[in-house]
Amino acid sequence: MTLKATFDWTQEIETITLGATKANGGTRKVAYTIGGGTTLPFLEPAGAAKAPLVAFEICDNPVFWPQVIRDYCGDLTNNPADWAKVAEAQYGADLVRLYLTSTRLRDFSDIGSVKTTVETVLSATGLPLIIEGSNEPKIDSEVFLKCGEAGQGERMLLGTAEAGRYRSLAAAALAYNHSIIAQSPIDVNLAKQLNILLREIGVQRDHIVIDPYTGSLGYGFEYSYSAMERIRFSAMKGDTDLAMPMICSPADSLTVKEVREHEPGLGDEMAVSWEFYTGLAAAAAGAEIICVRHPKTIPLLKQAFANLLPAAGNAGVP
Amino acid sequence: MTDVEQEKKLGNEQMKTRITGMGANFSYDETAYHLPVSFALTGIGVHDQKAALEVYEKTGGNALVASEIILAHETSVKGKEPDPYTGFVPDTILRKLGYSLVDGSILGLALIIGKPQNADSAAAICRELQEKYMLTFLAGDVVQSLSGAGVKLGLDYRLIPLGSTPFYGIHFVDIIARVAMMFGGVTPGDMHRLLHYAAERAKAIVIAFPGLTPEEVALADGMRVLGIPILTTGDYSGGDWITAAPTDIVRRGMEEKGIRVNVTAIPIPMGCSPAFEGKSIRKEEMYVEFGGGRSPAFELLRVQDASQVIDGEVTVIGPEVDSMKEGSANPLAILINVAGKTMKKDYEPVFERRIHNFVNYGEGSWHVAQRDLIWVRLSKEAVAKGVKIEHIGKLLASKFRMDFPELLDAVSVTLITDKEKVLAAKVEAERVYAERDARIKGMKDDEISTYYSCTLCQTFAPNHVCVITPERMGLCGALSWLDGKIAYEISPSGANQPVERGAVLNPITGEYEGVNRFVKKASHGEIDRISLYSVMECPMTCCGCFEAIALMLPEVNGIMVVNREYKGMTPSGMSFSTLAGTIGGGAQTPGFAGIAKNYILSDRFLQGDDGIGRLVWMPSQLKEELKERLEKILADRGMDGFFSKIADENTAATIEDLMVFLERVGHPALAMKPLV
Numbered sequence: 001m002t003l004k005a006t007f008d009w010t011q012e013i014e015t016i017t018l019g020a021t022k023a024n025g026g027t028r029k030v031a032y033t034i035g036g037g038t039t040l041p042f043l044e045p046a047g048a049a050k051a052p053l054v055a056f057e058i059c060d061n062p063v064f065w066p067q068v069i070r071d072y073c074g075d076l077t078n079n080p081a082d083w084a085k086v087a088e089a090q091y092g093a094d095l096v097r098l099y100l101t102s103t104r105l106r107d108f109s110d111i112g113s114v115k116t117t118v119e120t121v122l123s124a125t126g127l128p129l130i131i132e133g134s135n136e137p138k139i140d141s142e143v144f145l146k147c148g149e150a151g152q153g154e155r156m157l158l159g160t161a162e163a164g165r166y167r168s169l170a171a172a173a174l175a176y177n178h179s180i181i182a183q184s185p186i187d188v189n190l191a192k193q194l195n196i197l198l199r200e201i202g203v204q205r206d207h208i209v210i211d212p213y214t215g216s217l218g219y220g221f222e223y224s225y226s227a228m229e230r231i232r233f234s235a236m237k238g239d240t241d242l243a244m245p246m247i248c249s250p251a252d253s254l255t256v257k258e259v260r261e262h263e264p265g266l267g268d269e270m271a272v273s274w275e276f277y278t279g280l281a282a283a284a285a286g287a288e289i290i291c292v293r294h295p296k297t298i299p300l301l302k303q304a305f306a307n308l309l310p311a312a313g314n315a316g317v318p
Numbered sequence: 319m320t321d322v323e324q325e326k327k328l329g330n331e332q333m334k335t336r337i338t339g340m341g342a343n344f345s346y347d348e349t350a351y352h353l354p355v356s357f358a359l360t361g362i363g364v365h366d367q368k369a370a371l372e373v374y375e376k377t378g379g380n381a382l383v384a385s386e387i388i389l390a391h392e393t394s395v396k397g398k399e400p401d402p403y404t405g406f407v408p409d410t411i412l413r414k415l416g417y418s419l420v421d422g423s424i425l426g427l428a429l430i431i432g433k434p435q436n437a438d439s440a441a442a443i444c445r446e447l448q449e450k451y452m453l454t455f456l457a458g459d460v461v462q463s464l465s466g467a468g469v470k471l472g473l474d475y476r477l478i479p480l481g482s483t484p485f486y487g488i489h490f491v492d493i494i495a496r497v498a499m500m501f502g503g504v505t506p507g508d509m510h511r512l513l514h515y516a517a518e519r520a521k522a523i524v525i526a527f528p529g530l531t532p533e534e535v536a537l538a539d540g541m542r543v544l545g546i547p548i549l550t551t552g553d554y555s556g557g558d559w560i561t562a563a564p565t566d567i568v569r570r571g572m573e574e575k576g577i578r579v580n581v582t583a584i585p586i587p588m589g590c591s592p593a594f595e596g597k598s599i600r601k602e603e604m605y606v607e608f609g610g611g612r613s614p615a616f617e618l619l620r621v622q623d624a625s626q627v628i629d630g631e632v633t634v635i636g637p638e639v640d641s642m643k644e645g646s647a648n649p650l651a652i653l654i655n656v657a658g659k660t661m662k663k664d665y666e667p668v669f670e671r672r673i674h675n676f677v678n679y680g681e682g683s684w685h686v687a688q689r690d691l692i693w694v695r696l697s698k699e700a701v702a703k704g705v706k707i708e709h710i711g712k713l714l715a716s717k718f719r720m721d722f723p724e725l726l727d728a729v730s731v732t733l734i735t736d737k738e739k740v741l742a743a744k745v746e747a748e749r750v751y752a753e754r755d756a757r758i759k760g761m762k763d764d765e766i767s768t769y770y771s772c773t774l775c776q777t778f779a780p781n782h783v784c785v786i787t788p789e790r791m792g793l794c795g796a797l798s799w800l801d802g803k804i805a806y807e808i809s810p811s812g813a814n815q816p817v818e819r820g821a822v823l824n825p826i827t828g829e830y831e832g833v834n835r836f837v838k839k840a841s842h843g844e845i846d847r848i849s850l851y852s853v854m855e856c857p858m859t860c861c862g863c864f865e866a867i868a869l870m871l872p873e874v875n876g877i878m879v880v881n882r883e884y885k886g887m888t889p890s891g892m893s894f895s896t897l898a899g900t901i902g903g904g905a906q907t908p909g910f911a912g913i914a915k916n917y918i919l920s921d922r923f924l925q926g927d928d929g930i931g932r933l934v935w936m937p938s939q940l941k942e943e944l945k946e947r948l949e950k951i952l953a954d955r956g957m958d959g960f961f962s963k964i965a966d967e968n969t970a971a972t973i974e975d976l977m978v979f980l981e982r983v984g985h986p987a988l989a990m991k992p993l994v
Contacts (some may be wrong), residue, residue, distance in 0.1 A: 171420035
């Protein structure tokens with residue numbers, strides 16, 4: 001006997017295109033369409049089911065990066081272009097997420113460097129890019145303008161819009177046809193409100209990815225999980241303002257006590273475990289993109305997703 | 319004096335002649351939008367005379383289309399004008415301009431055309447536009463006048479010289495048309511969407527100096543169809559152009575188009591933040607005080623016509639703080655005048671309540687109570703730092719503008735400290751208070767078809783929905799129907815949404831089809847029905863913020879109310895906190911309802927449960943608080959003496975005592991039909 005796994009849902013998740021290949025005016029080797037789900041994660045019938053994408057996070061100033069990753073990746077952390085290249089060729093990432101951490105330095109003013117960095121990373125990898133811009137409202141306008149310009153035609157995903165500051169991101173998305181990450185602090189209503197604000201300013205629904213904010217497993221992830229569940233339930237029940245794909249970054253899991261104060265020699269193992277289990281849980285809650293910082297987490301997640309997807313010919317829940 | 323209507327007619331005819339006699343091909347460089355105005359309006363990409371004529375006819379000889387065709391033709395024949403004129407602005411630059419508009423670093427667009435009589439006043443207008451974050455385009459002699467007056471031009475200065483004649487002003491329109499297509503999702507040819515976008519979203523104004531040819535008048539006047547106001551300093555008559563003095567023309571135009579400058583810093587010598595809100599100023603810390611029963615003091619906020627409110631103006635009438643004796647009580651009147659296109663008289667009391675919050679935001683200022691009961695203090699520390707009465711005015715003027723940028727265009731504050739003048743102004747204030755009371759009192763649920771929801775508490779009570787009506791305020795006691803209405807207008811996507819009442823399902827319990835539909839959706843499908851006025855049948859859900867709980871006592875066939883402040887045991891056998899834990903979290907619990915204390919005074923209270931006659935018990939403190947008002951209401955309903963039949967913890971501590979008490983006083987609930 002099989003159960004119907006669509007539960008009378010009425011609404012599909014919006015589809016979003018990440019990256020543009022030559023045929024579509026970009027230079028990416030690959031482009032993805034995420035979203036389009038009609039039911040809960042991993043319950044789609046074989047054929048329609050898609051594994052979540054795994055993005056590898058890099059940055060342009062490792063001062064702000066977890067020590068365990070700096071130790072593991074070594075010199076690469078000082079060269080975002082090489083790092084992105086390795087993420088594609090060796091780590092097996094689907095996407096590269098570049099944090100412009102250099103803009104977080106006190107009194108940062110070298111706006112021109114933002115454009116150069118984005119351009120170098122774009123030419124170093126053929127994967128679609130996620131760009132995390134400024135963290136400082138004062139320079140948002142200039143930074144996101146540069147990001148938008150640098151990636152024109154590449155259909156990047158730009159982050160991160162919040163309720164108090166989304167205008168520059170929205171402007172960059174509108175002017176240069178990128179998508180944006182809309183983050184709310186683990187709250188379904190705030191997630192919805194931000195999406196409405198973005199809609200009002202003119203950002204189309206197929207250009208928004210929800211970031212419900214990801215707590216670390218054991219340190220509040222259950223709140224994120226519950227917010228994600230509610231976002232997805234509301235979406236399936238017909239709330240178009242929440243019917244967008246979700247992105248989760250378990251970055252917080254690299255700063256938990258167990259990872260920071262690991263036993264000698266177990267640093268990588270702890271980091272990977274924490275990232276993996278948080279990321280896997282986020283995927284089970286419905287995330288379409290999981291972002292990680294430890295290269296060794298990538299194959300583990302991919303293997304787990306493959307195991308969770310239905311085998312061909314096995315429709316519905318057994 | 320130029321007659322706009324007459325010139326426009328002439329201009330349109332002249333353009334028609336020029337267009338029909340025009341040959342050759344033409345187009346703009348570096349754009350994907352062909353001739354943008356024509357393309358946006360009709361979806362036709364004009365590149366030759368045939369298409370040009372087709373568009374011209376299709377749009378009924380529109381002056382904007384005509385101007386665009388003529389200028390594009392001229393440009394292709396004669397080439398672009400030399401520097402400093404930009405001529406047609408390419409798409410790549412426009413993308414950046416559009417970015418700044420969406421991102422808010424540019425607030426709006428202005429076009430200045432014609433020949434100013436006075437270069438200095440034109441320069442002053444430009445300076446004001448720059449200060450107000452407007453991006454200004456220039457066309458005609460104004461460019462030379464400004465250069466002559468030493469004004470720097472260029473994109474970096476937000477002053478862009480389009481061309482040597484006002485006719486180049488058409489580029490202003492092709493910019494708006496392209497922004498609409500690039501950023502506004504307007505599809506070429508969708509004229510309706512374009513006009514809507516231009517009118518609602520494009521924040522644009524035109525200032526016309528003298529010397530426009532008939533064709534240029536027709537062009538400028540044609541922009542009104544896009545919702546762009548045309549302002550002049552008084553050289554044009556007729557038509558719908560607005561005349562304003564040079565010193566007022568920018569303010570007038572921005573107001574007309576609803577373009578607002580955000581206030582970010584408050585120029586006062588003390589901190590101002592919600593962080594200071596809870597800090598009180600004790601007697602020994604106080605330098606001076608006002609009101610609190612020690613001296614006459616009151617506050618009044620009123621909506622005035624925009625022409626009567628000068629934004630940011632603060633006036634102090636009477637002695638300043640430095641001539642007041644330390645430790646003294648002084649008279650004070652806080653009079654605030656506000657103006658805004660969408661401001662309504664109904665909002666006055668809600669805004670007036672904000673004076674309380676704002677004054678408390680000041681690090682050294684403190685405020686309690688309202689209307690003519692206010693009590694205000696300034697601390698020694700603040701006065702030592704140079705804080706004056708005037709700064710309270712500045713704080714209020716700035717905070718109102720900062721917090722309500724959508725509703726308020728101008729705020730001015732007058733502070734009176736002269737006793738005679740305070741008393742004189744108070745007479746008028748009392749009249750306004752009385753008028754407001756009458757108005758609020760007069761609002762009845764059944765006369766209004768739109769209620770407001772509140773889902774603010776869904777952060778912790780995920781499926782809770784409050785439905786707020788004029789006669790039943792939010793259960794927290796903090797949000798009235800008017801507050802909900804205003805909150806919705808301020809933030810249309812926020813936690814307060816309009817709820818259309820819809821068909822009446824039960825007028826007694828207050829069940830409505832529209833309300834049910836809304837609640838079902840807003841509770842994520844959890845709650846199917848609610849009745850607005852019943853505790854017993856499908857009561858509203860409870861978050862956790864309720865001021866009081868109404869609950870049934872089946873043993874005595876009545877309903878009791880217990881407020882949050884009451885710490886003792888109730889006849890139900892449960893304390894407030896135990897009860898609150900039982901019914902909160904967004905659940906619907908028949909027999910229990912969270913309510914605001916003031917709701918007890920509403921005509922709708924317990925309407926669905928056979929009326930207020932069901933009320934059998936309240937803590938004595940709550941009884942005391944409501945006594946005066948409730949007794950009057952009961953008397954009006956012919957229920958004299960009922961108040962004393964309501965028991966409290968002193969007359970009935972347990973359910974057994976309560977039964978005895980109710981029988982002794984002959985409480986009406988005992989004779990009513992069984993509750994369950």
